[in-house]
Amino acid sequence: MVLDPARLPTLILASQSPRRAQLLERLGLPFQTRPAHLDEEASNYLAPEALAHALALHKAQAVWRSGEWVVAADTVVALNGVLLGKPVSVAENRVFLKRLSGQTHTVFTGLALILPEGRAVALVDAAQVRFRRLEDWEIEWYASSGEGLDKAGGYGVQERGMVLVDRIEGDFYTVMGLPVRRLWQLLAEEGYFSGGKGGAA
Ligand SMILES: Cc1cn([C@H]2C[C@H](O)[C@@H](COP(=O)(O)OP(=O)(O)OP(=O)(O)O)O2)c(=O)[nH]c1=O
Numbered sequence: 001m002v003l004d005p006a007r008l009p010t011l012i013l014a015s016q017s018p019r020r021a022q023l024l025e026r027l028g029l030p031f032q033t034r035p036a037h038l039d040e041e042a043s044n045y046l047a048p049e050a051l052a053h054a055l056a057l058h059k060a061q062a063v064w065r066s067g068e069w070v071v072a073a074d075t076v077v078a079l080n081g082v083l084l085g086k087p088v089s090v091a092e093n094r095v096f097l098k099r100l101s102g103q104t105h106t107v108f109t110g111l112a113l114i115l116p117e118g119r120a121v122a123l124v125d126a127a128q129v130r131f132r133r134l135e136d137w138e139i140e141w142y143a144s145s146g147e148g149l150d151k152a153g154g155y156g157v158q159e160r161g162m163v164l165v166d167r168i169e170g171d172f173y174t175v176m177g178l179p180v181r182r183l184w185q186l187l188a189e190e191g192y193f194s195g196g197k198g199g200a201a
Contacts, residue, residue: 003193005030009116014063014072019158020178024071027180036062036072048078049108049124056110057122069192070114075177077153079105087154093143096154097164102133105153109174113186121186125179127170129157134164152177 005028013024016035024031036059043054055074064070077084079099087093107129112122134142142164148154155161157168157175173180187193 001194008192009069012063012068012070014059014070017073017177019156019176020073023173023176023178023180027184031071034063036060038062040074044083048076048081048083048106049126051083052076052108052110053122053124054110056112056124057120060112060114060120060122064114064118066118067116068114069116069187070112071183072112073178074110075152075175076108076110077105078108079103084153086152087149090143090146090149093148093154094139096148097134097139097143100131100134100153100155100164101139102131104128104130107153107170107175109177109179111179111182111186113183113190115190121190123182123186125171125174125182127168127172127174129168129175130166131164132166138164 008030011029011031013020013031013033014036015033021033038058040055043051046054052074056072059072059074060070084096087096107127108124110122110124112120114120142160145160147156147160155164157165168175171179171181
């Protein structure tokens with residue numbers, strides 16, 4: 001089989017996250033974004049892993065139309081079982097960073113794919129992230145940059161946040177918000193690349 005990206009069906013990315021769009025762009029896959037507007041707080045009673053799974057699935061289901069390949073993801077940060085969502089202010093971002101400092105937390109990213117005939121597949125990928133012990137001035141520098149405000153856990157590993165992280169066990173892209181290798185494999189398994197099971201002809 002020779003892969004001709006020009007013949008692949010356009011993926012619908014159910015996300016407003018610029019990071020997720022960048023990653024799909026880097027793969028060279030044809031896609032359009034169609035963000036789902038969900039009340040993410042409504043499912044906060046779930047455990048972190050189940051939450052990432054459910055939200056990814058709900059986002060994909062919210063935008064799917066018959067005949068489309070839809071991709072969605074959701075990233076959740078948990079420190080000792082406690083969720084750290086997106087900080088609502090610089091002050092809350094400071095608090096999050098103090099809690100993450102010197103500790104290891106888990107990032108769960110749920111990934112959902114809906115196939116043209118409507119069947120949904122979803123999975124969760126997890127990574128362990130250890131933060132350096134941060135100095136107060138570093139916390140101040142990072143929080144006041146505002147970079148962490150639209151991100152789960154209040155940091156972005158792919159931007160300035162790269163210097164806060166000591167080590168990652170697992171996939172960097174799962175931390176960034178889209179497990180691209182798992183997505184690629186799922187697309188391959190479901191026939192997106194080969195024209196089988198509703199994929200490209
Ligand atoms: C931990 C971490 C999270 N993030 C981001 C990824 C996600 O965009 C965000 C988590 O929020 P999500 O609710 O997963 O996604 P979103 O609201 O940004 O976009 P959408 O729901 O429309 O898909 O945090 C990073 O960019 N880098 C990181 O290191």
